[in-house]
Amino acid sequence: MADIIQLLPDHVANQIAAGEVVQRPASVVKELLENAIDAGANSIKLIIKEAGKTLVQVIDNGKGMSVTDARLSFERHATSKIKTADDLFLLSTKGFRGEALASIAAIAHVELKSKQEDDEVGTCLVIEGSEVQSQEVVVTPKGTSIAVKNLFFNIPARRNFLKSNAVETRHIIDEFHRVALAHPNIEFVMYHNGSESFNLPESNYRQRIVNxxxxxxxxxxxxxxxxxxxxxxxxxxxxxxxxxxxxxxxxxxxxxxxxxxxxxxxxxxxxxxxxxxxxxxxxxxxxxxxxxxxxxxxxxxxxxxxxxxxxxxxxxxxxxxxxxxxxxFNIAPVLDFDRDANLDTPYSYKQKGTPTVEVDRSFNPFQEEKMSSSQPQRNYHKPSGGTASHWESLYVGLESKEIQSQDNFSGVDFETEEKNSSIFDETNKVEHKHTTYQVHNKYIISTIKSGMLIIDQHRAHQRVLYEDFLKNMTIKEAMSQQLLFPLQLHFSPQEIEIIQQLKHDLEHTGFIFQTLSEELVEITGVPVSVPESEVSIILEQLISDVENEVPDSHFSATDLLAKSMAKSLAIKTGQSLTRMEQEHLVNSLFACKEPNVSPANRVTFITTTVDELDKKFV
Known part of the structure; x- marks a missing residue:
């Protein structure tokens, strides 16, 4: 039988390794920034075009590389960081595997310029798909500049798996933040499509976070x-x-x-x-x-x-x-056992005397008294003591008045409740029965002919709100309610940029923006169905959805906004609902176009038939 195991060609092995190292443009950014830091640079520039798909370039003022090192750096398992296996457990540098540049060069067009401080001229190396195209002497400043162009040019399947530019840019910014926060003593500048996105001077850790x-x-x-x-x-x-x-x-x-x-x-x-x-x-x-x-x-x-x-x-x-x-820093609640003198009660003062109360000790409210009942009237007697008479004296004469009233109205017939006939026939009278029940403030159970429905109240309300918002945004004209005082919200520059992208769609839903600066959002109007206290929650949820790759080519911004608002405003698990609210939610759910799933394509309800319940008792 012929041998079937063979060694892979170098360019295929490099492409396989690149699949582990380079997942997206952000992976290239991470590797190049870490190499610049390991080179001892104190000023690093990152240049991005079209979310890194067209260009990722890192320029540093580190120690640079010699002609031999520049060529050798693109070989697999070539590194200056480790020499023995024991060095793996004493690492103080970033890159140490020796696969980053080789993997990047296997799937992109790479141009490297590097010069050491003592050298008069530097080296320019051009590599395409692991193949060296040229190596020349070039005039360049001290340090290294690596430009990675046309990422995944020879692996179109991997390129097709990349997300939209907005999502890929977000991943690049995340990697940039992680490296910049770890090294506040290094100056970082980032350019995206020709405009400056970040300019972080050398500073302390707190200033770096604020910047x-x-x-x-x-x-x-x-x-x-x-x-x-x-x-x-x-x-x-x-x-x-x-x-x-x-x-x-x-x-x-x-x-x-x-x-x-x-x-x-x-x-x-x-x-x-x-x-x-x-x-x-x-x-x-x-x-x-x-x-x-x-x-x-x-x-x-x-x-x-x-x-x-x-x-x-x-x-x-x-x-x-x-x-x-x-x-x-008095953030967490603590028990304070120091007594505050201002909270002392007046009872602690010993100088003040006890107040005296004067009473009539001869008064007896149950003492029998002689009273005249010759006239049928209510008499009030005042004894010599000056107090009220016996309590029975208050009812003197009432008996005679009751007899007199019976004589005067003896001929009047009174209509009793038994003579009143009901508007509805007793045989047709049906008592109102509860058709919904809430379990653990999470599920609503509703009876049907074949058995019962078990509805997730949070997902069901999301579906109801989602279709209402979508209808208002696309069909109806947006209704806004003006705020008495403008609502001011503070966000980071990256979050402001996301809101700026969605501003047009937000205005269609009823939001009115008065100010949208680098860190401040001032809102003077909100949609009618949105309470003022929920505005910040909705915007935070919307930004989170954008950052977590929710918007894709298949979804419009209007659809995304409707989903985010429905997610923020839907009733939560643990919220108790009245019978009327439960029935209204059930009826609203089944009035939707797609009641079976939530906006996130999760099941909103399940059905259990009587036969399935019978099997449980077998």
Missing amino acids: IFGTKTNEKLVPVNEETEVLTISGFVGKPEFAKKSRGEQFFFVNDRFIKSAYLNHAISSAFEGLLKDGAHASYFLNLKVNPQTIDINIHPTKTEIKFDDEHTLYAILRSAVKHSLGQ
Whole structure:
């Protein structure tokens, strides 16, 4: 039998490796920025065109590369960061696998210019699809410039899987934020389609956060500092009242490397327990310094997950440090046992005497008295004591009045209730029966001929609101209610940009914007069906949906807005409904065009027949 195992060609192996390293343009941005940081640069520029699909360029003023290093850097498993396997557990740099540039060059057109400080001229290297096209001497400033053009030009299937430009740009900005927050001592500038998106000068950590997320962020931050033998924590957490519905402002950095950790995130959530509203997520920007030997970075291709030797200890230290900071800065409620003298009652004064009360000790309300009943009238007697007479004297004469009234009206017939006939025939009279029942303030059960319906009240109300909003936006003319005082909301520059993109559609729904600046949104009118208190929640939900790739080529902005508003305004799980509200929701649901699913294509109700119930008792 012939041999069937063979070695892959280098260009195929590189393309396979590129599938792990380069998932989208944001992956290229991450790798190039980290290489620039490892090169010792203190000023880095990122240039993007068409969400990175056309161009991703990183320019730094680092130490640069020699002619040999420039050529060797594009070979697989070529790196200057590690030499032995033990070095993997002593890493203090970003890139160390030696596959980033080789993988990028396998699926794009790459142009590299680099020069060391002592050299008079630099090197220009052009590579297309792993093949070196040219290598020349060039005049260039100190440092390195790498331009990645036409990403996935030779893998059209991968290019077709990329999302819209808005979504891909959002991922690039996220990677840019992660690298910039981890290194506030480095200047970062980002350009997108020729315009400057970010200009972050060298600063401290707090200023870097404010420069990225807006000046309003400064008042939301609570510092966290804790130093132990195992772990050193520094950074900030957001105040509970500024918590958002999305998880966009949650950053963990371990030894200046961004990571994702559901376990450590739970420690933060536990520290905020009792301080956040339902569905809200705390913001945090925390730097953790640990011994490199106690962590394993090389467990995930993107290096965003880290394995710790002792997670339980880190969990306890992190939770207590955040809790301590919240209590120290009077964010968390505490018990105060110091007595305030202003709250003392007057009873504590011993100088004042007891007030005296004068009473008539000879008064007896049950004492029998002689009274004249010659005339049928009500008499009031005042004894010598000056008090009221016996209580029975108040009823003297009432008996005679009752007899007299009976004599005067003896000939009058009174109509009793028994003689009144009912408007409806008793045989046709049907008592009102309850047709809906609420279970655990979550499900509504309604009876049908074949059995019963079990309806999810939150999803059902979403469907009802979604179709109402969609009808108002597309068919009816938008109705606005003017606000007595303009509503001012503060957002980050990136969130303002999203609102700016959706402004036209928002105005069609009934929103009226007076001001839309870099960090401030001022609203003077809202849709009739939207309460003023829900406006900020709706906009936050809308921004979160845009960031999480909800808008795709198949959905219009109007559809997205209707879904977001329905999600924000729908009744929540745990809300008690009256019988009338339950029946109205059921009737409204089945009046919809598609009552079976919610706007997110989730089932709104299920049916259970009598036969299925009978089988349960077999």
